[in-house]
Amino acid sequence: MSFLIGFIICGIPLAVMGALYAQKTSSNSNSGSSNSASSTSLPxxxxxxxxxxxxxxxxxxxxxxxxxxxxxxxxxxxxxxxxxxxxxxxxxxxxxxxxxxxxxxxxxxxxxxxxxxxxxxxxxxxxxxxxxxxxxxxxxxxxxxxxxxxxxxxxxxxxxxxxxxxxx
Known part of the structure; x- marks a missing residue:
């Protein structure tokens, strides 16, 4: 039972934080690619x-x-x-x-x-x-x-x- 309580207290917040980090990293790389696309805009x-x-x-x-x-x-x-x-x-x-x-x-x-x-x-x-x-x-x-x-x-x-x- 103490294992289950420890998992709830530590594991779930860790998983949420990991998901948020992955989402932020993905968002930054997408905005970087749109910046490079706009830097090659044609005259x-x-x-x-x-x-x-x-x-x-x-x-x-x-x-x-x-x-x-x-x-x-x-x-x-x-x-x-x-x-x-x-x-x-x-x-x-x-x-x-x-x-x-x-x-x-x-x-x-x-x-x-x-x-x-x-x-x-x-x-x-x-x-x-x-x-x-x-x-x-x-x-x-x-x-x-x-x-x-x-x-x-x-x-x-x-x-x-x-x-x-x-x-x-």
Missing amino acids: TQCTSYTSLSDITRLTSYTSCVNCFWDTSPYFSTGWYRFIAPGGTQMPAMPPSTGACGATWPTWYNGTYPSTAGSTVSSAVCAQVSGTLCHPSYYMPVSITNCNSYYVFYLTPVTTTNIRYCASF
């Missing part, structure tokens, strides 16, 4: 951009050369996302002359950001008259990793022979 440009889904932007499109251009007033400065069927990103290698409906197609000369929410600045090159990255048509670009896709900060090009191309 505004990941939800506020213009979509480019035209298949004529693909590097494989060669049916019409110099039929499209990204000059002002047809193209304005801003954040853009390439969306299928018109590709998902800029090619990282020079496309052939005449690709994507342009005499001088463009390509991204840099490394894509690998961390979600990060942005890198580099250059878009135009392949002009056999020069892979013609210095007269070197265009700045910023690219943001939006976790499952990229967005590109682009400006109008300076001549109708150049166009922003896309690939998968």
Whole structure:
């Protein structure tokens, strides 16, 4: 009988305290994970951009050369996302002359950001008259990793022979 009384006096409060401790530890680890999720929130440009889904932007499109251009007033400065069927990103290698409906197609000369929410600045090159990255048509670009896709900060090009191309 004294064993039963000792168990009631010591064992039950110990079990309750253990359960409360486990609940508090679980609650702290959950709130920690929500803090880390909010610290990797994506920048505004990941939800506020213009979509480019035209298949004529693909590097494989060669049916019409110099039929499209990204000059002002047809193209304005801003954040853009390439969306299928018109590709998902800029090619990282020079496309052939005449690709994507342009005499001088463009390509991204840099490394894509690998961390979600990060942005890198580099250059878009135009392949002009056999020069892979013609210095007269070197265009700045910023690219943001939006976790499952990229967005590109682009400006109008300076001549109708150049166009922003896309690939998968």
